Amino acid sequence: ILNVEQSPQSLHVQEGDSTNFTCSFPSSNFYALHWYRWETAKSPEALFVMTLNGDEKKKGRISATLNTKEGYSYLYIKGSQPEDSATYLCAFYHYGGSQGNLIFGKGTKLSVKP
């Protein structure tokens, strides 16, 4: 059974702190790794789609790295702000035969206190 693990499950930080979370996924048959931010009462919002080993992507204060050989991705938030409070999801694209689909982790819930 393919599994995507995210850690920690939840995180409480103070405004201004930098933080990072981990996403672990199967390293074989890698295709793509997606990161999403899901704020309460809103739709999940795509942050990054990463496909190449060693990929680094950045969007404002948020960045992500990808290691497909060892099966992990890190998401970093520099100088956390209260508006960064959300659940961060990663999803591994599993491709089997001629079909594929995204397998999501359970997310890391980030709370940023002012």
Added chain:
Amino acid sequence: KAGVTQTPRYLIKTRGQQVTLSCSPISGHRSVSWYQQTPGQGLQFLFEYFSETQRNKGNFPGRFSGRQFSNSRSEMNVSTLELGDSALYLCASSRDRVSGETQYFGPGTRLLVL
């Protein structure tokens, strides 16, 4: 550009009934995927449709079905509802195969089965 829309947003049904949920993708997007989220679980993949064809199906019973129309709008049907079907149902659209493409989510339909 209008986002992904889902109707209805909330729904209450009783056991044994059936329900149809609707999803309108972003204009120009041909792929629509459906996901279920229950408390404590990550997003679980239901199925993906592309150009009116089901490309992939998750591990759900046959009571869950869907279809896609020529305008890429998609519907999901659940027959003989069970209490465990109470969940948030999200659809997401992308231009093409979801592997390396950004996926855009709708606001979801929250289904309560009594």
